[in-house]
Amino acid sequence: MPDYDVIVVGSGAAGLSAAISAADAGASVLIVEADTQVGGSSRLSGGHFYAAGTSLQKNAGIADTADDMFEHYMTLNQWRVEPSVVRKFCDLSAPTFEWLMRLGVEFPQEGLYRSGVGSTPRSHQPSDAGEGVIHVLEAQCQQRGIDFVLDSRVDQLLLEDDAVSGIQIGGDTATSSAVVLATGGFGANPDKLSHYYPDTALNADWQWYIGTPFAQGDGIDLGQQVGAQISGHNRGLLLATPGFSRDLEVLLPGWLIVVNEEGRRFMDETGPYTVAAGLIQAQGGRTWAIFDETARAEARPSPISQAYWVNEVLERKADEGFIHRADTLAELANLAGVDVAGLAGTVELYNADCDAGSDRQFFKQNGMRTISSPPFYAAEIRPAILCWTGTGLRIDAETQVIGKDNRPVKGLFAAGETVGSLHGDVYVGGGGSFGPCIVFGKLAGTNAAQLAKTTENVPTP
Ligand SMILES: Cc1cc2nc3c(=O)[nH]c(=O)nc-3n(C[C@H](O)[C@H](O)[C@H](O)COP(=O)(O)OP(=O)(O)OC[C@H]3O[C@@H](n4cnc5c(N)ncnc54)[C@H](O)[C@@H]3O)c2cc1C
Incomplete structure (x- = not known):
């Protein structure tokens, strides 16, 4: 037996x-x-x-x-x-x-x-x-x-x-x-x-x-x-992160846009976490969250983020050089290795959509605001948190x-x-x-x- x-x-x-x-x-x-x-x-x-x-x-x-x-x-x-x-x-x-x-x-x-x-x-x-x-x-x-x-x-x-x-x-x-x-x-x-x-x-x-x-x-x-x-x-399941620390936060705020190396948006930044990392991976895995000084200064801890998308954290990460910061979008694009004209066109279109009150390309519903007040910021986003295989x-x-x-x-x-x-x-x-x-x-x-x-x-x- x-x-x-x-x-x-x-x-x-x-x-x-x-x-x-x-x-x-x-x-x-x-x-x-x-x-x-x-x-x-x-x-x-x-x-x-x-x-x-x-x-x-x-x-x-x-x-x-x-x-x-x-x-x-x-x-x-x-x-x-x-x-x-x-x-x-x-x-x-x-x-x-x-x-x-x-x-x-x-x-x-x-x-x-x-x-x-x-x-x-x-x-x-x-x-x-x-x-x-x-x-x-x-x-x-x-x-x-x-x-x-x-x-x-x-x-x-x-x-x-x-x-x-x-x-x-x-x-x-x-x-x-x-x-x-x-x-x-x-x-x-x-x-x-x-x-x-x-x-x-x-x-x-x-x-x-x-x-x-x-x-x-x-x-x-x-x-x-x-x-x-x-x-x-x-x-398996990967989740998107700016990599600031090892805090399990997987959603992005609506006040930023995410662009690829061509300076192009490719997603509703507030969309489901279940697809966000896959969309980023499809861009080659390296993408950038772009936002401006007004958005940074007003970023308070929220149900979405306590550890990443918060004004002091963003300031500190920019001071440390972990986030790119520049007075113009062209300079920012160069620092991040993003296409200058592509980023300029994307931001122009996005700002017009913000003014019109609707995201005509990706249908983002929440938190849209223009990217217009310098300095500008670029935080790299990667699908780097591994949840399960x-x-x-x-x-x-x-x-x-x-x-x-x-x-x-x-x-x-x-x-x-x-x-x-x-x-x-x-x-x-x-x-x-x-x-x-x-x-x-x-x-x-x-x-x-x-x-x-x-x-x-x-x-x-
Ligand atoms: C932080 C976190 C949040 C998650 N949230 C969700 C969620 O909300 N919804 C969802 O669907 N999924 C979620 N997941 C994924 C999900 O929880 C896991 O896929 C699931 O729990 C795995 O269960 P399991 O029994 O297969 O493995 P486990 O729970 O990992 O158990 C496997 C066990 O086997 C033991 N073991 C390994 N090798 C040996 C060996 N050789 N001999 C003896 N023992 C061994 C390990 O020590 C472990 O205790 C999450 C995962 C994490 C880490």
């Missing part, structure tokens, strides 16, 4: 959900965690959950379905994702969301909001962010008597008769009928970033990962030991890890950021990573427990 029916590697949102559902399906479960505490990046996160057809949507009179979510998701990503996996996420998003609420996670009605570029509110914000969700899930694991081993980084999978049969940590082993890999992403591993997410290399020393240092991509290595396929390339193990819609022979690797399931089959070029919106971590974590736990039951009931010859 194996030591456990199911071993779960990693104790973030995906791993804890897997453990709970496996235990509820009758399995004995061990969770192994590299860190000295549970929670991983999930604990640090907002904990938002993207779902269609939830009770909160119904309360708000929003008619939404898994079909609508699927169509939006697939269209947004030009079908460059695995349809069966996306379909499963859409189908299970609402039932899993309700399950999470039944476990005790609070999602207030006012936390339902429209995020990303879709028109339907599908993002659900919990009362106590990711930390609160982890707290509830951990308590639920404890109630079920699930065993935890902390401070133990799994470095190998055991194989028996071509089936995964447990885990190894140095010289120690534990056996099981099924293993669920839920080790998170690889945002803290520079080598894996340059290999699997080369866009991040453009940001050089500005690069800043906001998740756990244990996001080393171990799931990829463990899966590859047993022949797993990798799915998706260059996937989306390249990982290929799974099927039942969370089985798929091998190079296109068959499931027996006994191996995966969920959460360690999986690569779900994310395309465009982030669907707030909760688009955390939501599927829980959806597929729960599913992986159920399926792993089911496999364990089947395997252990087979009489040995």
Whole structure:
């Protein structure tokens, strides 16, 4: 008999959900965690959950379905994702969301909001962010008597008769009928970033990962030991930043414009964070926020920014030479390496739009003001905050890890950021990573427990 029916590697949102559902399906479960505490990046996160057809949507009179979510998701990503996996996420998003609420996670009605570029509110914000969700899930694991081993980084999978049969940590082993890999992403591993997410290399020393240092991509290595396929390339979520400090602020104020090297605007500066970094990346990754002295002097801390777009900070950064400052737009353009005529034309057009009260090119709604009082400023903006990674193990819609022979690797399931089959070029919106971590974590736990039951009931010859 194996030591456990199911071993779960990693104790973030995906791993804890897997453990709970496996235990509820009758399995004995061990969770192994590299860190000295549970929670991983999930604990640090907002904990938002993207779902269609939830009770909160119904309360708000929003008619939404898994079909609508699927169509939006697939269209947004030009079908460059695995349809069966996306379909499963859409189908299970609402039932899993309700399950999470039944476990005790609070999602207030006012936390339902429209995020990303879709028109339907599908993002659900919990009362106590990711930390609160982890707290509830951990308590639920404890109630079920699930065993935890902390401070133990799994470095190998055991194989028996071509089936995964447990885990190894140095010289120690534990056996099981099924293993669920839920080790998170690889945002803290520079080598894996340059290999699997080369866009991040453009940001050089500005690069800043906001998740756990244990996001080393171990799931990829463990899966590859047993022949797993990798799915998706260059996937994840980058966020735009002026790089002044390591404060997680991702929105830009309306009183500036962002231009590329040609001096051309290319976005509504106040648009969704889910697309802003991609738009900047498409300009080659280096762009400049342009504003004038009046805007700088009047910039006060706001809900958008406490740390970056504030008058004293901007003054200090200009004094330090981190922001270019010049008496004319032509001089500013030269300092920043931006086309002089391009910038002049852009500002002229923008100022005319400000006077007319409408942004005819990009439809910016908030905060427009002319750029006319010297000195002028140019602050570089790069998509350099890394939130999560989306390249990982290929799974099927039942969370089985798929091998190079296109068959499931027996006994191996995966969920959460360690999986690569779900994310395309465009982030669907707030909760688009955390939501599927829980959806597929729960599913992986159920399926792993089911496999364990089947395997252990087979009489040995
Ligand atoms: C600050 C922040 C805010 C975010 N906000 C949101 C949001 O609001 N909405 C959203 O959708 N997404 C958000 N994200 C992304 C989202 O939170 C993550 O994608 C998600 O939580 C990942 O969950 P996970 O269970 O896959 O991984 P994790 O939560 O990172 O858990 C993985 C665990 O595995 C452990 N581990 C790793 N390797 C091993 C090993 N070899 N052996 C044993 N254990 C191992 C790690 O220590 C870790 O505890 C945010 C991320 C951050 C960092």
